[in-house]
Amino acid sequence: MDQLRKDARYREEMDGDFSTVDDDHNFLWMIENGSIGKAKGILTQKEEKEFIKDTFCKE
Template identity: 40%
Template sequence: EITEERLLEMQSVLNTTQYDHAVFYQNALEQWLRGDFTNAVDVHNYIWNLQDGTVGEAKRLLTPEEEVNYIDQYFR
């Protein structure tokens, strides 16, 4: 589950480790820390492409109802 605590932890790791795409990750985390997840599909697919993904390309954000159901199913 994406929580502020986890985002801050990811930001801390990013600030203490060398990553090839650090600027991209930092920008994504900053947006998410502001509560704006509208870039989630782009972030997912960017990382998916970096890892030569072949299955699981994101097409759209979940609807609010789908998001609640997903959280209930996997985190509650």
């Protein structure tokens, strides 16, 4: 848990740099013994908009 606190504090100091968000996700995923949902990269802005539309904007 100490490593998690250190990592979270480090990320806060990066001030909005999400260039390693997939690695950050997978770090937390590993700590929680994840079995599904491992990040395989970072979506482009266009891909993210499509994902949000397809996932959360169902009619």
